[in-house]
Amino acid sequence: MAVIVRPVSRPSRTFREQIYLWEVWRGLLVTFRHLFVNLSRHARRSVGLAAPEGAVTVQYPEDPAVLGKRARTRHRLLKRGDGSPRCTSCLLCETICPAKCIHITAEDSPDVLVEKRAKTFDIDLGLCVFCGYCVEACPVDAIHMDANEVELSSYSRKDMIWTLPELMGDKKKQ
Amino acid sequence: MTLWILAKVAFALGLGLGLAGFLGWVERKQSAVLQDRVGANRASIFGIRLLGLFHPIADALKMLTKEDFVPRNARRVLHTAAPAISLGFALLCLAAFPYGGAVEFAGKAWSLQPVESPAGLVLVLALLSLGVHGIVMAGYASGSNYGLLGGLRGAAQMISYEVCLASSVAGVAFIYGSLDLQEACLWQGRLLGGWLPAWGIFLQPVGFLLFLTAGAAVTKRTPFDLPEGEAEIVGYHVEYSGMKFGMFLMTDFVESIVISALAVTLFLGGWQIPFVAPAGPWGGAAMVASFTAKLMLVLFFLMQVRWTLPRLRFDQLLDLSWKNILPLSLLNFIATVWGVYFLKGGRLWR
Ligand code: SF4
Ligand code: SF4
Numbered sequence: 001m002a003v004i005v006r007p008v009s010r011p012s013r014t015f016r017e018q019i020y021l022w023e024v025w026r027g028l029l030v031t032f033r034h035l036f037v038n039l040s041r042h043a044r045r046s047v048g049l050a051a052p053e054g055a056v057t058v059q060y061p062e063d064p065a066v067l068g069k070r071a072r073t074r075h076r077l078l079k080r081g082d083g084s085p086r087c088t089s090c091l092l093c094e095t096i097c098p099a100k101c102i103h104i105t106a107e108d109s110p111d112v113l114v115e116k117r118a119k120t121f122d123i124d125l126g127l128c129v130f131c132g133y134c135v136e137a138c139p140v141d142a143i144h145m146d147a148n149e150v151e152l153s154s155y156s157r158k159d160m161i162w163t164l165p166e167l168m169g170d171k172k173k174q
Numbered sequence: 175m176t177l178w179i180l181a182k183v184a185f186a187l188g189l190g191l192g193l194a195g196f197l198g199w200v201e202r203k204q205s206a207v208l209q210d211r212v213g214a215n216r217a218s219i220f221g222i223r224l225l226g227l228f229h230p231i232a233d234a235l236k237m238l239t240k241e242d243f244v245p246r247n248a249r250r251v252l253h254t255a256a257p258a259i260s261l262g263f264a265l266l267c268l269a270a271f272p273y274g275g276a277v278e279f280a281g282k283a284w285s286l287q288p289v290e291s292p293a294g295l296v297l298v299l300a301l302l303s304l305g306v307h308g309i310v311m312a313g314y315a316s317g318s319n320y321g322l323l324g325g326l327r328g329a330a331q332m333i334s335y336e337v338c339l340a341s342s343v344a345g346v347a348f349i350y351g352s353l354d355l356q357e358a359c360l361w362q363g364r365l366l367g368g369w370l371p372a373w374g375i376f377l378q379p380v381g382f383l384l385f386l387t388a389g390a391a392v393t394k395r396t397p398f399d400l401p402e403g404e405a406e407i408v409g410y411h412v413e414y415s416g417m418k419f420g421m422f423l424m425t426d427f428v429e430s431i432v433i434s435a436l437a438v439t440l441f442l443g444g445w446q447i448p449f450v451a452p453a454g455p456w457g458g459a460a461m462v463a464s465f466t467a468k469l470m471l472v473l474f475f476l477m478q479v480r481w482t483l484p485r486l487r488f489d490q491l492l493d494l495s496w497k498n499i500l501p502l503s504l505l506n507f508i509a510t511v512w513g514v515y516f517l518k519g520g521r522l523w524r
Contacts, residue, residue: 021383024479024482024483027482027483028478028479028482030482031208031478031481031482032208032478034207034208034209034210035204035207035208035478038207038208038210039207042207054207054210055206055207055210055211055212056210056211057210057211057212059212
């Protein structure tokens with residue numbers, strides 16, 4: 001079989017690129033354009049004229065955080081029609097969790113068709129890595145990560161643990 | 175007269191330190207605006223934020239209150255002396271610049287140059303070179319191999335570019351026929367062909383470009399910030415913290431001020447205002463204002479370059495110095511000498 005030889009030309013620079021100066025000038029044009037356009041926008045806005053924003057920055061604590069549509073945020077446990085947790089305590093999420101931060105205890109469900117339900121369901125958000133595996137693993141779609149809440153900090157590690165009623169939204173955290 | 179000299183030195187010192195703090199703000203804001211960001215704007219005094227102008231103060235306070243760490247096997251005295259040497263020599267340079275010409279007031283001539291030296295240019299270049307000691311010393315004294323390597327790297331870069339710096343200003347110095355910085359400013363007061371100010375930049379455009387490049391490298395600014403590159407490269411100040419580290423940062427700013435002042439003095443007409451001959455005390459103020467304005471412009475341009483160009487690799491850096499800038503600046507010097515020789519009718523040394 002014949003060997004196919006593909007000559008690959010070495011990347012080479014033209015003289016204009018080699019003396020840098022022209023390219024430096026082009027780079028400076030870009031940055032100067034940005035600088036002056038943004039400056040004029042800032043100036044115009046500061047005196048109350050209509051102008052587009054001079055910066056793309058979101059001033060976060062003052063302005064609300066902008067989250068992506070599919071952002072994984074705090075967990076939420078879904079409920080059945082009667083207000084009991086949809087979770088059947090299968091422990092699949094607890095098993096798959098790489099951070100080992102889900103702790104579930106089960107109890108009998110009054111509904112024979114459901115058999116079991118969660119008695120306690122704790123997620124230690126101080127350990128959670130927000131991988132979303134728990135959501136993937138759940139066979140009954142009981143756990144979601146769509147509470148759209150990212151301000152989860154607290155002053156102690158204990159307070160980072162969210163319990164069943166808090167995750168279901170029956171009780172406010174803290 | 176002694177008081178007057180002290181006042182001028184105080185002015186130079188204040189200009190250096192004040193501007194260094196201010197440059198910290200300019201650097202942040204300018205980079206932010208040109209990158210479509212807002213930049214530091216949180217520091218506030220009684221709720222007044224003033225576009226983040228208080229951030230340098232907050233920075234200084236932070237630096238001052240941080241732990242001043244000296245590694246166990248560091249050489250204590252040298253470790254402490256190194257940042258002071260770096261900053262001290264950089265600040266000393268500022269005393270040699272003519273912030274204005276001589277001003278008539280109350281029957282006396284008051285010079286606006288703190289240190290009137292007939293060899294001001296050499297003085298400034300020499301003091302700038304002494305800054306290298308601080309860097310090598312810092313690397314050596316911190317008792318860390320990384321620091322030492324960083325220090326040597328810094329020394330290699332700075333020494334290479336100081337050669338270029340000196341040879342790129344040789345041309346203008348030859349045209350002015352003097353190493354006195356005041357003389358250089360006075361020379362640039364004339365007009366070429368009656369309309370173009372005889373500034374060094376018009377007489378020596380190549381020299382100016384080479385000087386700016388070498389200057390940016392000597393002050394260790396991006397694209398030549400290999401000695402430090404705080405975030406990515408381990409430099410000579412790994413073992414420094416607190417205000418000693420802050421002094422190294424300030425040295426950079428002060429050195430860029432010195433380089434810009436040198437560029438203004440030699441290439442941009444110094445304190446001269448084109449087509450105007452300032453006189454009297456107000457004229458003196460105008461001279462100082464003109465010098466400072468030009469200084470700010472050059473600093474602004476250097477900042478912009480800093481935020482535009484990516485960093486060079488170290489071999490590229492040394493190539494640029496020894497293989498490109500040095501030969502070019504020597505050629506420029508030779509061409510200048512021949513040009514002056516022919517323009518003066520073949521009387522080279524008059
Ligand atoms: S998101 Fe990942 S780490 Fe967090 S609880 Fe679910 S499985 Fe565990
Ligand atoms: S995987 Fe779903 S049903 Fe199973 S324990 Fe977790 S949340 Fe409950």
